[in-house]
Amino acid sequence: MSATGQQTTITCDQCYTDVAIPPLSHCQEAFCPKCEHELLSFRKNGHEHSLAFAVSGLFLLLLSLPFNFLIFKSNGQQHSINITDTLNVLIEQDYLSLAVITALAILIIPFIVLLGISVLSLLCIRNQRWPGLRLAYRSVNTLSQWSMAEVFMVGTLVSLIKITSLAEVSYGISFYTFIGFAICLTLALVNYDKNRLGLWLFRNRLPKPKKLTVSGASVSVQRTWALLLVAALLYIPANVLPIMHTELFGRSEPSTIVGGAISLWQSGSYPVAIVILIASVAVPVAKIAILAWLNFTVQHRFSQRRQTRVKFYRFTEAIGRWSMIDVFVVAILVGLIQLGNTISIYPGPAALAFCAVVFVTMVAAITFDSRLIWIDRKTINE
Template identity: 50%
Template sequence: MTQKLVAFSLASLIFMVAALCFKFLSFSANGQYHAINIIGSIEALADNDYLGLAILQSAVILVLPSTILLCLLYLLIPVLFGKKPKHAAPLLKLIFTLRPWTMVEIFLVAVLVSLVKIMSMADIGIGLSFYAYALFAISMTAMLMYLDQHQLYILTSCELPAPPKPRPASHSIQTTWALLVTSIMFYIPANTLPIMHTNILGDDQPSTILGGVVTLWKMGSYPIAAIIFIASILVPVGKLAILCWLNYSVQTDYYGGQKTRMVGYRITEFIGRWSMIDVFVVAILVSLIQLGNIMSIYPGYAALAFCTVVILTMLAAFSFDTKLIWSEQ
């Protein structure tokens, strides 16, 4: 296990650095040409006054994954040589705290969705960085598959962390309700306001999330339309519904169906991050399609609102105390 984790971590770092060094994607139409790299895609968001989204994107696809990889290498390379790594406990805690917030593979899927969306508009070029990033996503995903908290604590000769002190049930319930209600409030503008604006020859064409799904469906891109519909509409609604049901069940002292409720909770944990696909698609299109008055894409307010929904629902899932499912109050 140690050798595999080190190998995948090293490979991930190498591919990530390579992905930052070359052209990522290019877009040409009507004699106009524009190319971007990964850093350029982040800068484009900041230039369009979406600094928050730019920071978030850089964090979840670069900063947090690289932090996890460096921490793992710092801990496991000494283990390969039979030595005990220093500062193992805080670094392991950091690794598993950051793990749910890495979205390398989600960004890759978003890139593929973006390519399908604009393939009919113009000529698309794929640079070396795209292939390097794809390998980065694959090796990072493989590394995460081998990442086991219990085994890592044993390998680093570190004591398993003590169970967290039990919190009052009311604290978990109230915090979760607050996050869920706020998520619902942001979900309304996320679906009613435009998530992006397409400017073609001076004509502004706003597009909502559902409008984008309909457009893709009419274009015949049924799989991509289905992916966006599931990730951007069904998943957030389903996650909100499941978390509301779980929180209500523990608040009303419902004692039954524990296994079903735990399955529901695990589903929300797994699918929550994937709603970021649409936000990443907008970020990629905004950075790639900048041809002045001929054709340009700009983010809409819904992108920020939807991003907030994803973050708040993830926090709501983390704040929900699953022990309440198994205990009568």
């Protein structure tokens, strides 16, 4: 059985090439012959698998909210938190924006994505097209790249390593259910093939990407430059200012991103220190540099090494959100470690600045039109 039952034509959204795709068999994938972008795949019972993982993820997400997430014990004092407590502490510390960002990234957006996948997969299996289904389809495709539950779990593990020398930490029920939720979310997205589902939704003919015009190309280039300039400026306070303050027996100790990584290295946590340095220092710089290089090449109509450039572009798309690890580390530590003058942790101004760097670079990658790598500017429609 094939994905569509008949040959179909898909326009690659990364190079605007029309590709005729024959019926696919189980585990077969179709790639664009020009830019090697994956266009379609087929797995037997793929919709059933994505539905099962999405429903399981929703159930585990709801289970992870009411119970304890982590329990912190120090000098005879104990403090436990659930995920919503973390958000409440951030709000109490006058970091409402950071609380909103965390809630959106790890709870609200993943919930919408899983709910959308559940509805789309179920109705596709039943071959029922409801009103508003196309809006749900577009919402899942747009929001999935902003879902960061798995990044939050990595940040949680990093935060635990940071505080093992300060006190004893134990895990609550929500910790394990949230891990299960993050795994189910990942598997649901792996089994979710947006083009295959789109072919069913749009009756075997996906809408073509909007044609690129001279004015559209110019706007894309200028907007990307503007966003990269903003990201570069924000990167300075994000690394110079403290990302959190640790109050230990009445004495406040500020910590920057690099300073925190150095402390981890000195304490012997070499792998974690390397992860922080890569995710929070190297990745943002690499994204800004790569996108600037790509924007420069399309602005000056370079035609060389197109395959190499598109691979770099996909790399920036894939790694962008992982820079949020340090922000989530701060959110967990602030929510967990609140024992008055004995030991407490508070967010620093760099947390919001770094958050802005991550988001602006992600938007810059979205704004950059990868078709400019492949399309000769002379052939763009006026």
